[in-house]
Amino acid sequence: MGFSFLILMLTIATAVASPIKDQILLLMPHSGSAGHKQSDLNCLSWRLAVETDNLKEWYQIPESCRDYVKNYMLGNQYREDCDLVTAExxxxxKGLNLTGDGKDIWxxxxxxxxxSNIPFYASEDFAFGAKPYNSTLFNEWLEEAAAPAIPGSxxxxxxxxxxxxxxxxxTGTREAYTESRIKNLKEAGYIxxxxxxxxxxxxxxxxxDYKSSSRKELEEGGYRxxxxVGDQWSDLTGSNxxxxxxxxxxxxxxxG
Amino acid sequence: MGFSFLILMLTIATAVASPIKDQILLLMPHSGSAGHKQSDLNCLSWRLAVETDNLKEWYQIPESCRDYVKNYMLGNQYREDCDLVTAExxxxxKGLNLTGDGKDIWxxxxxxxxxSNIPFYASEDFAFGAKPYNSTLFNEWLEEAAAPAIPGSxxxxxxxxxxxxxxxxxTGTREAYTESRIKNLKEAGYIxxxxxxxxxxxxxxxxxDYKSSSRKELEEGGYRxxxxVGDQWSDLTGSNxxxxxxxxxxxxxxxG
Known part of the structure; x- marks a missing residue:
């Protein structure tokens, strides 16, 4: 367990106990510790382009934005961004009329x-892109069934x-992990x-394709x-x- | 011409001469001039929800975010957000193969x-939502044909x-304004x-519906x-x- 891991854990502990103010973290994208510009990439612009589906098939966080993403995810802004979406x-x-036949689904x-997989993505195993994504390690995390709920969700x-x-x-999780997913959902409050x-x-x-065909089956089964709601555009594009x-x-x- | 208009004009002049640093403007959403929180609405979250199409049919900028939107639009961040999208x-x-038959369109x-309509939306006539939108005044602005190009576009x-x-x-502009639109496009560099x-x-x-049917006609005419590219989700949803x-x-x- 190296020094950087200790720092990371301290950062997470601090963030949980007293969330980093977004006013502070928003100062960080362009600046290194000495205040110099780290890269020409504007990390706010990068994040906006990700969220609006303008950037596709990006398979790693740009190196110059890793600290920015870490601070965003561990700070208030991510949580408030989620809260506004779920409130909407x-x-x-609330404005919808339900038929009462039990076929209105979300x-x-x-x-x-x-x-939330933040504990995995923040951990030494990934460290917000400082180490490459490793599906074996992610699957171990799935089996732990320890992901917390996103509060707004x-x-x-x-x-x-x-x-x-x-x-x-x-979910795109494989059926082999059915039991751990059920355990995790229930323990997080989705009962x-x-x-x-x-x-x-x-x-x-x-x-x-997977999500579209699954939704098509739901509709063919009489569900409306x-x-x-999803965090990836692949949850929200395609059919049905x-x-x-x-x-x-x-x-x-x-x-993708 | 009131005092607030003078301030606005000075702000624009300052922004044009020396763009407000996004590091500074990003400090502003939550704080009034005395540093107190103006509203519970997080304007960064609001803007993200607008850009991701999570908020629909919002027909005015929330009062507590007007200064934020003004500073965003007049500062570096808006321009850099545009630049990243157009660069992408x-x-x-560049990666597409064109057939050379003149039917590949953008x-x-x-x-x-x-x-850019920033000069109109920043002017005393609208002042980023401080005054209600007025189509008569907007049409006068259209007839001026004075809108500058968005540099990245x-x-x-x-x-x-x-x-x-x-x-x-x-464009959703009515045909009655054809001549002023042609004049404006050409003068801005779209020759x-x-x-x-x-x-x-x-x-x-x-x-x-209007944009979908127009694109359908283009495709029926053999264009690919x-x-x-558009700034509204109504440009980018529907068919074709x-x-x-x-x-x-x-x-x-x-x-909408």
Whole structure:
């Protein structure tokens, strides 16, 4: 366990105990510790381009933006960005008329939508891109079933159930991990659902096709997708998207 | 001409002469002049939700974010956000194979895509939402034909022509303003195009339908829409979107 890991853990501990003020972290993108410009890439512009789907197939955080992404994810701004989206989703959901036949559903992605993988992406195993993504290590993290809920998403989930929606979790996680996903969802507070859809262990299509065909099956089964929330554009593009989609922020990784 | 207008003009003059550093303006959303929090609305979160199409049918800038939007639009960050998007569009365009038959087109929206309406939205007539939008005044601004080019968009336009693309301008401006639009485009540096499509003076459909049907006609005419750039999601949703879309930032107004 090296020195940098200790620093990282201290940073996380500090962030949890007393979240970094976004006013401070927003000063950081352009500046190194001595205040000099680190790179020509404006990390705010990069993040905006990621969130608006202008950048596609980016498979790592640019080196000059790793500190920026770390501070964003561990600070207040990420949480407030999520909260505004989920509050808007609730405002929209409240205005809908439900038929009461139990077929009005809301689709939730799991990773970095219902549950947060920040503990993995912040850990020494990835360190916000300082080490390459390693699926073996990520799968170990999945098996731990230790991901916390994203607070705004859990609140939205509870509000939607209160309004009478049925919840469908639709995840790219392979079916081999079904038990750990169920354990994790329940321990994080997602205690009930209409369906939990995982990806077949041998499925080879891409994320957009997998999610589109899963939603198509839901609609063919008589369900009405009234809302759909995810952190990746591949959750929110393709077919059978539902009446309205909501994009949560995620500058940590790209799923195409 | 009141005191606040003078201040605004001084702000614009200062911004043009020496753009406000985004590091400074990013400190502003939460703080009034005495450093106190003005509102619970996080203006960065609001802007992100606008840009990701999570907020729909917002027809005015929230009062507590007007200063924030003003500083964003007049500062470096807006320009850099545009530059990153148009640079990405060029990177994508460079990788395409053109057939050479003159049917590979790129669709540009005009308002706040090819041309900037910042001088209008910053002026006393609107003052970034401090006064309500007034279509009569906006139409007078259109007739002036004085909108400058957005620098990244003009550069992209020139690069695309260099690569062999034909340009189609597709705007929600009514046909009654055809002459002033032509004058404005040419004076801003957009000297040639394959087509300039304006909205019929009696058309009553919404923006998504108007733009979708216009793009459909283009495709039925044998054109291939290889790229499509706009500042509103109504430019980039609906049908016949083209092979790839690019969203420029615009927190000034919403076109549904």
């Amino acid at each position: 989703a609730y405002k929209y959901a 689709v939730f992605d799991i990773d970095d939508t219902a549950l 859990l609140q939205l989930y509870e509000q939607l159930i209160g309004l009478g929606f049925k919840i469908v979790f639709l 009930e659902w209409e369906k939990l859809i995982l990806k077949g262990d041998n499925y080879t299509g891409n994320a957009v 997708i009234r809302g759909n 998207l539902g009446d309205r989609t909501f994009k949560l922020p995620d500058p940590m990784y790209y799923v | 569009a060029y990177k994508y365009a 669709v540009f929206d005009i308002d706040d895509t090819a041309l 003009l550069q992209l336009y020139e690069q695309l022509i260099g690569l062999g693309f034909k340009i189609v301008f597709l 040639e195009w394959e087509k300039l499509i304006l909205k019929g003076d009696n058309y009553t459909g919404n923006a998504v 829409i290889r790229g499509n 979107l083209g092979d790839r879309t690019f969203k420029l930032p615009d927190p000034m107004y919403y076109v």
